[in-house]
Amino acid sequence: MKILVINGSPKGDASNSLKLTKAFLEGMGDNDVREVTVSRLNLSPCKGCFCCWSKTPGKCVINDDMSRVIEDELWADIIIWSFPLYYFNVPGPLKNLIDRQLPMNLPFMTEREDGMGSGSHPSRYDMSGKRYILISTCGFYSAEKNYESVKSMFDYICGKGNYETIFCGQGELFRAPELKKRTDEYLDIVRKAGREYISTGISNETRSKLNELLYPKEVFEQMADASWGIDKETGNEVDKSLSFTRQMAALYNKGSYDGKDRVLEICYTDLGKTYQILLGKDGSKVFTAGSLPATTRIETPWEVWTSIARGEIRGDVALFKGMYKVTGDFSLMMNWDKYFSKTKEQQENEIDKSLTSKNKKPSMMTMLIPWITFWIAVSINANIGAIITLAVCACTPMVMARKELTVYDKISMAVVSLLSVLTLQNDMKIISIVAGYLAFGLMWLLSCFTREPLCAAYVKYDYNGEDALNNPIFMKTNYVLAVGWGILYILTAIWSWFLMRLNMIVLLQILNNAATWAMGIFTIWFVRWYPQHIALKGKR
Numbered sequence: 001m002k003i004l005v006i007n008g009s010p011k012g013d014a015s016n017s018l019k020l021t022k023a024f025l026e027g028m029g030d031n032d033v034r035e036v037t038v039s040r041l042n043l044s045p046c047k048g049c050f051c052c053w054s055k056t057p058g059k060c061v062i063n064d065d066m067s068r069v070i071e072d073e074l075w076a077d078i079i080i081w082s083f084p085l086y087y088f089n090v091p092g093p094l095k096n097l098i099d100r101q102l103p104m105n106l107p108f109m110t111e112r113e114d115g116m117g118s119g120s121h122p123s124r125y126d127m128s129g130k131r132y133i134l135i136s137t138c139g140f141y142s143a144e145k146n147y148e149s150v151k152s153m154f155d156y157i158c159g160k161g162n163y164e165t166i167f168c169g170q171g172e173l174f175r176a177p178e179l180k181k182r183t184d185e186y187l188d189i190v191r192k193a194g195r196e197y198i199s200t201g202i203s204n205e206t207r208s209k210l211n212e213l214l215y216p217k218e219v220f221e222q223m224a225d226a227s228w229g230i231d232k233e234t235g236n237e238v239d240k241s242l243s244f245t246r247q248m249a250a251l252y253n254k255g256s257y258d259g260k261d262r263v264l265e266i267c268y269t270d271l272g273k274t275y276q277i278l279l280g281k282d283g284s285k286v287f288t289a290g291s292l293p294a295t296t297r298i299e300t301p302w303e304v305w306t307s308i309a310r311g312e313i314r315g316d317v318a319l320f321k322g323m324y325k326v327t328g329d330f331s332l333m334m335n336w337d338k339y340f341s342k343t344k345e346q347q348e349n350e351i352d353k354s355l356t357s358k359n360k361k362p363s364m365m366t367m368l369i370p371w372i373t374f375w376i377a378v379s380i381n382a383n384i385g386a387i388i389t390l391a392v393c394a395c396t397p398m399v400m401a402r403k404e405l406t407v408y409d410k411i412s413m414a415v416v417s418l419l420s421v422l423t424l425q426n427d428m429k430i431i432s433i434v435a436g437y438l439a440f441g442l443m444w445l446l447s448c449f450t451r452e453p454l455c456a457a458y459v460k461y462d463y464n465g466e467d468a469l470n471n472p473i474f475m476k477t478n479y480v481l482a483v484g485w486g487i488l489y490i491l492t493a494i495w496s497w498f499l500m501r502l503n504m505i506v507l508l509q510i511l512n513n514a515a516t517w518a519m520g521i522f523t524i525w526f527v528r529w530y531p532q533h534i535a536l537k538g539k540r
Helices: 016-028 066-075 092-099 148-158 171-175 177-199 204-210 217-227 240-250 302-309 315-320 344-360 364-380 382-399 407-423 429-449 456-462 465-470 472-501 505-537
Strands: 002-007 032-037 078-084 131-137 163-168 262-268 273-280 283-287 296-300 325-328
Touching: 002 016, 002 066, 016 078, 016 131, 016 163, 016 171, 016 177, 032 066, 131 148, 131 171, 148 163, 163 177, 171 177, 171 217, 177 204, 217 240, 240 273, 240 283, 240 302, 262 302, 296 302, 302 315, 315 472, 315 505, 325 505, 364 382, 364 407, 364 429, 382 407, 407 429, 429 472, 456 465, 456 472, 465 472, 472 505
Parallel strands: 002 032, 002 078, 078 131, 131 163, 262 296
Antiparallel strands: 262 273, 273 283, 296 325
């Protein structure tokens, strides 16, 4: 497929609209693509002399780059018009190029078949098989009702209903690295639109997603106002750190409000500037006087915090390295994406997506059921317990079919099955139970030599899924816990061996239960204490 991109942005390669166009092209796959960047062309305005209709039919008397543009238009199967919205229409240089297309028409009067206008001039060339796409961004919160002039013009140029459009509001956000995560999500939808367009056409579902706002109107307009670095009331220039903090505050998702007002205090230590953001039911507000009691305080160098915002360094990595410090209520940091960045609509979309996949999340119960069954059933009656355990191991994959099986689930079912077979041998009850504790402990310990310690394989879905494996605080927490549980069950194997041989079963049960409960309580405490300890102290 031969595709011509007419980049009508005065910004050239830095065009926000061009980012959407390139994503669309990526979705279309491998094609023969030419690009015309209007800002680089030697292109004079039309003189209105009509020589291209009379003295030099089909050829403009102005000797510049327009002749090559017309050749490219005739060459292409698909023409993509890529441009920003300037004063409710196309930028001036692009309108100049459009005017210069006059040689492509014949001078004779005719009526249009689509009913547009009160007359027309027929095309000099057969353009019937060509397809057209308009891709544009604008600076308003929504594209709706802002492109009427553009659509009216292209109804005349391309024919009404004879072109596809992707019009996106909040276009300036595509140049903000701090918002890359959200804009990349939109670009993925544009790529999908490209894939569909080249095959069966853009689906209604994809069109609907293309029309979704990047951020709600209120959030976007607050960010846009703050980005100018000018106080809205006084008109005076404000400090860059205040402008940045106001933009960050604008991202607050008031749908996350849980009945408790929070005050986030940010101290840019190298600038000597401190601001407070009140996060409440009705939205956020920035204070400069420091008059509110802070619930969470962040002490950070300016460059560190802005680097995190731009995505140059992960916030959790920077915290782990002690590049900034957090005091007060750490739950705000643990749920940062809940309070900032993600809108209520985006969260609802994520919930909708998870409804189809949540049943595939692994459950630690899948791993524990065979072990618990084995230890309890075999302790009561060795042979019957072993048979029951084998049946449970066989049925567990079917019972937990709606859950994803981890490698630890599979190892557990295999090892417990082998231990059950061992138990069926004469006088092997004590050995098999002790071997079970030992194997369980070793599984925990050996998982520490993998990228995903045992507990992380299950709880990562509560901390952004696979992304949690890149969080050093999350990973160290889980490595410590995996070591702790591993050592506990190896020790359990040791004292179980001696106490069972001494027939001190009651003491053994008390000791095993007490140790497990103690480790469980430690786990609950540690997952709360350790991240906050890192936040307060930094890495040591």
